[in-house]
Amino acid sequence: MSRSPLQLFLPNRWVLAIAAVIMQxxxxxxxxxxxxxxxxxxxxxxTRIQANLTFSIVLLALGSTAGFGGYLNNRFGPRVIATAGGILYGLGLILATFAAPHLFLLYLTFGIISGIGVGLGYIVALAMLIKWFPDRRGFISGLAATGFGGGAVITGLVAASLIKSIGVNSTFxxxxxxxLVIIVIVAQCFRTAPDGYAPAGWIPSARQQTDRSVRExxxxxxxxxxxxxxxxxMLALNVTxxxxxxxxxxxxxxxFPGVAPVTAALIVSDIGIFNALGRLFWGWLSDGIGRPFTFLSIFVIQAIVFALMPSVSNFTxxxxxxxxxxxxxxxxxGTMPAFTADFFGPKNAGTIYGVMLTAWSAGGIFGPMLITSFGTTTNPDYVTPLYIIAVIMLVSAALPLVARRLARRRGDIVEVTAAPGH
Structure with missing residues (x-):
C-alpha cells in the first residue's frame, strides 16, 4: 500500500521505539x-534505614516529576525533555561521587537530581510511543515499561563488580x-507524532473502538x-x-541463604528480568481477563509468595x-495505564496517569522504610515485614473489585467481548 506524501517524511516509528527502550x-x-x-x-x-532512604527519595522525585512531565512534553517536545532527563540523571550520579561523607548530599544528588531525570525520561517515552502506536497501544506501553524494568539486569551485575574493584564513588x-551519553544520544531520535496520526492502512478493531469508558x-x-x-x-500498595x-x-x-555480595547481585538481575517480563505478561493477560481481575490475581499471588518467602534458605x-x-x-x-484509559477514557489518560504516578513515590517511600524498620543495622529482621506485606496484599485484593463496581454503578464502562479470532 502506498504511503501519503506526509508519511514519506515521517520518522520510522520502530526506530523511535528502539531509542525509547534503550533510554528506559x-x-x-x-x-x-x-x-x-x-x-x-x-x-x-x-544505619540501614538512613541509607535506604536514598532509594525512597529517588522514587519520590521520580513520581512527583512524572506528574507534570506530560505537560512539559506537550509544550517543549519529547526530544528536549528526554535530553534534559538524561543530563539530570547522569549529572546526579556523577555528583554523587563527591557526596561522601555527607549523606544529605547523596540524598540531593543520587536521590533528587537523578530522580527528577528519571521521572522526566520515563513519562516522556511512554507518552510519545502511545501516540505513535495507536494500533498497538497496550503492547507499546508494555514494551516501554519493560525497558525500564530491565535496566537493573545489566547494572546489577556490572555495578557489583565495579564496586568491588574501584569502590562506590568511582562506580557512580x-x-x-x-x-548521560547514552540517553542524550538516543533522545535526539525522539519526535512528536502528528495530531491524529495513524499507520497506513490501519482500521481500528471493534474492541479498540468500544472497549473504553463511554465518556472522556x-x-x-x-x-x-x-x-x-x-x-x-492499588498502584501505591503494589509498588510498596x-x-x-x-x-x-x-x-x-x-x-537468608548467606551468599557473598557478588553472588547476591544475581538476585538483582533476576528481579530486573522478571520485573521487565511482568510488564509485558500482565499487560497482555489483562486484555483477556480484564484489568480488575488482573490486579486481583497480582495481589493474591503476592500474598501467598510473601508469606512463604521467609522460609526459603536456599539461594537458588x-x-x-x-x-x-x-x-x-x-x-x-504494565497494566495501570490501560486501567486508567478504561475508566477515564484514552484522551486524557496520559495526564491522569501521570498524576497517578505519585503513587510510585508513596510506595517508594513506604516500602523501603517498612522492610528496614525491624532488627538492627548489623542484624536486620526481614521476616516480620515480609509477613506484614503478605497481609497488606491479601487485604488489597478487594480493591480492584470495588473500583470495578463503582465504575459499573455509574454506567461509565462498556464491557465488550471480542468476537472469535479477534
Missing amino acids: LALGSVYAWSVFLNPVIALYHV LCLGIVY YTLSEALRLPRWYILWL AGVAVISVASPLAQK LLLIPAAIIAMCCGGGF
Missing part, C-alpha cells in the same frame, strides 16, 4: 540500588558518564471520582510490596519468589 534501560538502572546499599552503609557509617562516576474525563473530573483514588491506592524487596534484594540474599530457590514478586510489581506498571 538506562533510566531503569536505578532499580539496581540494593547493590549499593551495604557499601553505602559502610562508606557513610549510617562511571555509570553517570555512560548513562478531564483530570479535574477524574480527581472527583472515588475510583481514581482506589486505582491510586515490590520496591520493599527490590530495595534490599542483595542484603536479603546475603542474610530464593530466586523464584523474588522473580514472582518482581513480575507482579512490573505487572502493575
Whole structure:
C-alpha cells in the first residue's frame, strides 16, 4: 500500500521505539540500588534505614516529576525533555561521587537530581510511543515499561563488580558518564507524532473502538471520582510490596541463604528480568481477563509468595519468589495505564496517569522504610515485614473489585467481548 506524501517524511516509528527502550534501560538502572546499599552503609557509617532512604527519595522525585512531565512534553517536545532527563540523571550520579561523607548530599544528588531525570525520561517515552502506536497501544506501553524494568539486569551485575574493584564513588562516576551519553544520544531520535496520526492502512478493531469508558474525563473530573483514588491506592500498595524487596534484594540474599555480595547481585538481575517480563505478561493477560481481575490475581499471588518467602534458605530457590514478586510489581506498571484509559477514557489518560504516578513515590517511600524498620543495622529482621506485606496484599485484593463496581454503578464502562479470532 502506498504511503501519503506526509508519511514519506515521517520518522520510522520502530526506530523511535528502539531509542525509547534503550533510554528506559538506562533510566531503569536505578532499580539496581540494593547493590549499593551495604557499601553505602559502610562508606557513610549510617544505619540501614538512613541509607535506604536514598532509594525512597529517588522514587519520590521520580513520581512527583512524572506528574507534570506530560505537560512539559506537550509544550517543549519529547526530544528536549528526554535530553534534559538524561543530563539530570547522569549529572546526579556523577555528583554523587563527591557526596561522601555527607549523606544529605547523596540524598540531593543520587536521590533528587537523578530522580527528577528519571521521572522526566520515563513519562516522556511512554507518552510519545502511545501516540505513535495507536494500533498497538497496550503492547507499546508494555514494551516501554519493560525497558525500564530491565535496566537493573545489566547494572546489577556490572555495578557489583565495579564496586568491588574501584569502590562506590568511582562506580557512580562511571555509570553517570555512560548513562548521560547514552540517553542524550538516543533522545535526539525522539519526535512528536502528528495530531491524529495513524499507520497506513490501519482500521481500528471493534474492541479498540468500544472497549473504553463511554465518556472522556478531564483530570479535574477524574480527581472527583472515588475510583481514581482506589486505582491510586492499588498502584501505591503494589509498588510498596515490590520496591520493599527490590530495595534490599542483595542484603536479603546475603542474610537468608548467606551468599557473598557478588553472588547476591544475581538476585538483582533476576528481579530486573522478571520485573521487565511482568510488564509485558500482565499487560497482555489483562486484555483477556480484564484489568480488575488482573490486579486481583497480582495481589493474591503476592500474598501467598510473601508469606512463604521467609522460609526459603536456599539461594537458588530464593530466586523464584523474588522473580514472582518482581513480575507482579512490573505487572502493575504494565497494566495501570490501560486501567486508567478504561475508566477515564484514552484522551486524557496520559495526564491522569501521570498524576497517578505519585503513587510510585508513596510506595517508594513506604516500602523501603517498612522492610528496614525491624532488627538492627548489623542484624536486620526481614521476616516480620515480609509477613506484614503478605497481609497488606491479601487485604488489597478487594480493591480492584470495588473500583470495578463503582465504575459499573455509574454506567461509565462498556464491557465488550471480542468476537472469535479477534
